[in-house]
Amino acid sequence: TIRNAMDNLDKETIGCLKPGVEELHAGLSMGFTSKHCWEKFIGETGSELINRCSRIFTDAIELGGDPAEIGNIVSASSLITVLLRMKRKLVSSSFRGLAITLHAVMVGLLILIIEMISKFSELVSKMSESYTSIQDGIPEMGMSMFNVADSIPQLYxxxxxxxxxxxxxxxxxxxxxxxxxxxxxxxxGGLTSGISGLCMILIPPVISRVFTFQV
Structure with missing residues (x-):
């Protein structure tokens, strides 16, 4: 029976599942309903994999299956699932780091470019105002070609x-x-939003200090 099999189980090899398995074993040994014991075990672990495998195991036994054979099938299936999850975690962790880094770089570059354009436009406006007295207004016309101050709000x-x-x-x-x-x-979402917010807070003051011109 399942109780006898759990008596021979090496509980030191099941890690964090040890308390739940011990409670399951105790409940089955005391004669409680098998279904309720397994439901309690599944609920306490909170694992979808344990939920699926445990239900397959108990349902198959109730239908008259061989516990040893069913246990081997379920354990092999769960092992494959765990290995696939580990492989996916390895790939996703690398991708996560790359995506977060690229997000910070792209947002930083966008803020850097718009701030540089804004400073350049401000400089051109000041130079245009300073040289309006030159004859025929030729320098002013040249400066006005680079003046994009009216487009800055739209660019922002x-x-x-x-x-x-x-x-x-x-x-x-x-x-x-x-x-x-x-x-x-x-x-x-909070992480990427925080990175975007930091870029929008920190980059403009830096650009203001670096690109400071006296006209």
Whole structure:
């Protein structure tokens, strides 16, 4: 029986499942309903893999299957699933680091470019105002060709939209590659949003200090 098999189980090899297995063994040994004992074990572990494998095991035994053969099949299936998850975790961890790094670089470059354009436009505007007294207004016309001050608000809106799209898309991509529960969307969404916010807070003051000109 299952109780006899669990008596010979080496509980030191099951790691964090040891408390749950001991409670399951105790419940079965005391004569409690097998279904309730397994339900309690599944609920306490909170593992979808254990949920599926345990239900397959118990249902097959109730239908008259050989416990030893069913146990071998279920254990082999769960082992394959665990190995695939480990392989996926290895790939997803590398991709996650790359995606977060690229997100920081792309957002940083976008903010850097728009701030440099803004500073350049501000410089051109000041130079244009300083030389308006030159005859025929020729220098002023030349300066006005590079004056994009009127387009700066639209460029800021466009940049902010791109940053928002990058934040959402990178969050979804990391979640899809890594898999798991949907709460990861909040975690990675907060992480990418924090990176975007830091870039928008830290880069403009740096650009203002670096690109300071006296006209």
């Amino acid at each position: 809106k466009f940049t902010l939209s791109i940053v928002l799209v990058l934040t959402i898309s990178n969050t979804l991509v990391i979640k899809i590659v890594e898999g798991g529960e949907n709460w990861k969307l909040f975690f990675y």
